Amino acid sequence: MEKEITIYDLAKILALSPATVSRALNDHPAINAKTKVLIAEKAAELGYRSNTFASHLRTRKTNTLGVIVPRLNSNFMSTVLAGMEEVANNFGYNLLISQSLESELKEQANAKTMFNSRVDGLLVSVAYDTDSFEHFSTFINRNIPVLFFDRIMNHPQCGAVIIDNEQAGYDATRHLLDQGCRRIMHVTGDLRRNVYADRLEGFKRAIADQNLPTGNRLVISTDLSQEAGRAIAEQIHQMEEKPDGLFIANDLCAAICLQALKERGYVIPKDIAIVGFNNDPVSQVVSPQLTTVFYPGYQMGKTAMTTMIGQLNGTKLIDHLEPIILRSELIIRRSSIRLEKS
């Protein structure tokens, strides 16, 4: 079990040439079926494993895909990754995963690492504060496919997998309106990110549909952190005209806010109805349980990876790059129910 054995060893033992061994192992049609079996058996017996570096060096393919996400520690992201991994594994691809920790700088560094590792493709959900596209152009210029998911950048040569955030924002807001809310506040993230900008659009459309004022006074852009949740509660507490509905674009932030509001004596949902986003486990743990939007993470991961691999194999056309839109769904729980169903 010590020395690594190569196709040359196999060739020598079987009195064949390395070329034949190589072809046999790759199931090349020109090789006799019996020879293939013979070689395969010997390879298994001796514990042969292909040296991927020699192979990559020669073929100029790494069978490795890079994935850059803002953070790993959300239920959503790790579910996405599980989906990606499943598909990637099935197709014999490895995943090089890294987190940008919501910083463009780190994201650039990660991209550079991926580039130097010569990934065959890159899947990205961009950081909070990313403005530049430059660290991705590097890939585009070398014809390495880049696919965005969830938090996307618009670029004609990049694919994208998303949910319909505008519609989800609309549905969430509409639900609050249906529950009788007339003064709805929306807490969102960085509006450079499509997910937040789109949800805001949906929010505005729902408000406008009811002929209510759509001013920006009730829209607050934060980093959606736990601290932000607390700060929002405090801010509401200080307001003269308090909102009666609250749509927060992140469950954990919403849950913390909900709790902080309760501590200040507000009754949820009577005083303020709340809707979150993502269907994170926390949404089921707060009381009252949080109404939220289900995000199909696993599906998103699978779809993104399938698309990427399809593109690499040339199965999918490279120029057909309409974003792929997955379905999300409003999950209604007690934090927003003010009217019993008639």
Add this chain to the structure above:
Amino acid sequence: MEKEITIYDLAKILALSPATVSRALNDHPAINAKTKVLIAEKAAELGYRSNTFASHLRTRKTNTLGVIVPRLNSNFMSTVLAGMEEVANNFGYNLLISQSLESELKEQANAKTMFNSRVDGLLVSVAYDTDSFEHFSTFINRNIPVLFFDRIMNHPQCGAVIIDNEQAGYDATRHLLDQGCRRIMHVTGDLRRNVYADRLEGFKRAIADQNLPTGNRLVISTDLSQEAGRAIAEQIHQMEEKPDGLFIANDLCAAICLQALKERGYVIPKDIAIVGFNNDPVSQVVSPQLTTVFYPGYQMGKTAMTTMIGQLNGTKLIDHLEPIILRSELIIRRSSIRLEKS
């Protein structure tokens, strides 16, 4: 920006030999400082990037480390990974991350992939149901270092980074006892895993210290899932002699259980005091907030990675493999406070 340039190109342009270029780029001492600068500048100018495969093929090192974790989607794990990534990046290592999803089979498949990718080292937190060590021996046999963290396997040739779970279990239980609990139930995971077995030991020691019976009737082994949390609440509800304290080895499970108990009319902590484990964000979102044990995830990731890289560089002795024990800390919150401090 199209063609990849190599050290041969650089050599030709600068009228030097490839060997000199290679050495210069690797900062070899034998190369004249001025030559180095010259080469470095030209390399930068032309956008040269080293072909890692050629390099790996020759050096038989991949500069890639494998990480296998049960799941990515816990606050704890992603924090650990962030710590690992930081250190790995600093030392120029890449990370190949995969999740076993708590299944030994998947873990074995992951290990195999890692092996075939020729990782220089492997960091593992083992799955729930892993019994066999075989998929790790493969590495040991080839002298590839394996380091366990958090959920470890005992093996003389493997390093380990853990917290003192026994002590943490003791502290948690002791706290409940100090709050007047006399009938404490412990909900734990698979006892083949050190983290759960050790916490149970601590639990038993604390109970025994008070001369209370340490029978196993009040110890329940589950998968610590959300469903398990609900099931436990139901089970307690059915019991004749109900516990007055509950120590659950996982925050999310504990939070769900707490809520389910509340729904059945129990008052927390008056009827039942509850302590969780991990200091997951959910612990701050339930009400009352959950007493828990802080787990130094980031630190654990950094320590594990530093140890691994030290071993690879030969800085650390390979046979000095005492487990490294990090400090954890009981965080007391309202879910367990029955006696005001005197």
Add this chain to the structure above:
DNA sequence: TCTTGTATTGTAACCGATTGCATTAACTTG
């Protein structure tokens, strides 16, 4: 001046798999 030492650079053989271009053997066909 000749020898020895030091600093710097070059030569060429690897690492292990892949693949275009033969080559050989076996089989058809006229």
Add this chain to the structure above:
DNA sequence: CAAGTTAATGCAATCGGTTACAATACAAGA
């Protein structure tokens, strides 16, 4: 039976760095 096919295998160059072992140049010491 010769010529032409087809099937199976081999030869050798290639991918791009790395590194043991020279080779060269120049300075210092004898």
